[in-house]
Amino acid sequence: MISDTLLRAARRRFFAGATAFVVGIVAVPSFVTPTIASDAPPSVADLAERLLGAVVNISTSQTVKGTEGPGAVPMPQLPEGSPFQDFFDDFFKNRGGDKGGGQKVQSLGSGFVIDAEQGIVVTNNHVIADADDIEVNFSDGVTLKATLVGTDTKTDVALLKVDPKGHKLTAVKFGDSTKMRVGDWVMAIGNPFGIGTTVTAGIVSARGRDLHSGPFDDFIQIDAPINHGNSGGPLVDVKGDVVGINTAIYSPNGGSVGVGFAIPSDQAQKVVDKLMKGGDIEYGYLGVQIQPVTQDVASAIGLDHPGGALVAAVTDGSPAAKAGIETGDVITGFAGQEIKDPKDLSRAVADVSPGSKETLSVWRNGKAMQISADVGRNAEDQKTASNDEGGKPSAEQGLRVPSLGLGLTDLTPDIREQLNLADNQRGAVVERVNPDKAASAAGIEPGDVIVAVDRTPVKNARQANQAIAEAGKSGRKSVLLLVDRGDAQIFVAVPFAAG
Structure with missing residues (x-):
């Protein structure tokens, strides 16, 4: 049901x-x-x-094509006797x-x-x-x-x-x-x-x-x-x-x-x-789907301040994938430039000539590291990454995550059909969101599919529930959820304190 x-x-x-x-x-x-200020030119x-x-x-x-046949420019529908008819x-x-x-x-x-x-x-x-x-x-x-x-x-x-x-x-x-x-x-x-x-x-x-x-x-x-x-x-x-x-x-x-x-x-x-x-x-190309690092995201991953570009997905076979960039990495520098937000990274990569080798500063699992990547060429038909994990969903339904205000359920064939999800999609479906709890304030919506908790993949509602509980016990202020929504993956940091 x-x-x-x-x-x-x-x-x-x-x-x-x-x-x-x-x-x-x-x-x-x-x-x-405009109001002319005293120092404005007269x-x-x-x-x-x-x-x-x-x-x-x-x-x-x-x-352009005429008024008849495929692709024709349509004649406006005018009242009978309209003075604009002749025009x-x-x-x-x-x-x-x-x-x-x-x-x-x-x-x-x-x-x-x-x-x-x-x-x-x-x-x-x-x-x-x-x-x-x-x-x-x-x-x-x-x-x-x-x-x-x-x-x-x-x-x-x-x-x-x-x-x-x-x-x-x-x-x-x-x-x-x-x-x-x-x-x-x-x-x-x-x-x-x-x-x-x-x-x-x-x-x-x-x-x-x-x-x-x-x-x-x-x-x-x-x-x-x-x-x-x-x-x-x-x-x-x-x-x-x-x-x-x-x-x-x-x-x-x-x-x-x-x-x-x-x-x-x-x-x-x-x-x-x-x-x-x-x-x-020609523009440079890495092959990552990125999003901003908010204060809650920074708290969830151990950064002392928000900043950088959070990698929500890595395109298979892309320069980023070949270089070892992973989902959940935060890119804080590229080619010697500080990356303060996702737009900084997009523009910095675009300015680099395809084929050049550049160094990325990355925050991963609480540590800063340097990764070298061969920059590719940006083309119109390049796609973002998708979740390709296979397998069947578990039978357990309706697990609650009271501290965040989420009602999770497993992926059933009916839900896959209703949400237009692939047969190999794994994760926990958000069935209900308490409007007074932290998950709602963070932007989690019914129909979202949680595919990872603190960068650890989850296959069903039970695994998601357990991973969120473990994150709460770790003493962190927030838990980082990787969410599949429509055609994109995004990270959402949900603070425990607000639950």
Whole structure:
């Protein structure tokens, strides 16, 4: 018999990932006027005048399928006699350039020149993605055809080249985004809505924002208004140096709310330098699934302070697996860099050339150690690790863990089916969580499968119960549970004191 709680958990697993953080460039005429501090520049007119010539409007076109057949662009459903009927008839039916109903669809974005002699222009990858034709429009009215030098989808950076043909270009240079502080003045330049080059000003609102749009997210958050068409334009500091590429806004209601995001220049310039050399963009790869080390996790594993990247899973056959990295290790250093959190590790590994040998500082079983690893190449189709332990579940059901507020049960065929688990999945299923106990506060949910306790694998509810009891007797403040939830494994530290 499967409880209602587990049935609800099964539904959560089925719909996991269906909710996304809404981030995008949207078109709403909203403007934010910053409060001018006494030490703020009285005007940015001179700075804007110097930079406007280097900022370009990028227009692209691509052919899409017509209104009939597979993959067709659908005709909007309009009321009979709608005044928009003729407009959409013309747009959807008469713009086709071939008998198959193909249509030319245009889009707009921004960019900036970084090399006047060679005609090199930087923009966002999503501005020119899938384009058949790319044109670069300069502020003096000159329009030049552009060719694609290269792109990097992971950082959303693209590089274009135009032939100046005697036209004198103006260029800007990259600045140092690592020196930008929250509260620093910045200026965003671009072509919103295609109306022409536009300048807006504001401040740096935050650093290191992760929008879950890519593996190396490290956005600068700004309040300088950016809108549709600003993508790919420069974010500049008070000296006129490019400290970011304007990329997205957060919009919970479809309108601009003064929360914009830019790719920092220190990240973008590395990609641009590689693209200018004509090489493919390759990132280092270890093959670990990682998560933050909280205070409770640190207490559970004997670290004197939270920090580092906790390894929740190791991909079979990956460089990490070959080097001997284990689930439960905490990576505190990589290639001479201190690792304070998982993002530090992701970025540090990404910056290393595939094939290089690097040293990792690791905390394991209460001891610090050094491990050497050959860094691999990050590819799009690499998977995280999965639990491959075989065998059948035990028959004992419903064991309680009162100190944590958990009700555990074994994996039965019915539960496997309801939770969509593999036949060889082992562990103890969380059937109930007392909302007033420590496990609930730590984030344990019904339907979670506990696969290890303090890094020791457990096959069933009895083993999990015994391991948790032993951890409690050891005098530690927390117990570390390795939990299988959906398609991922995560560590959750549950404090005994809160039970």
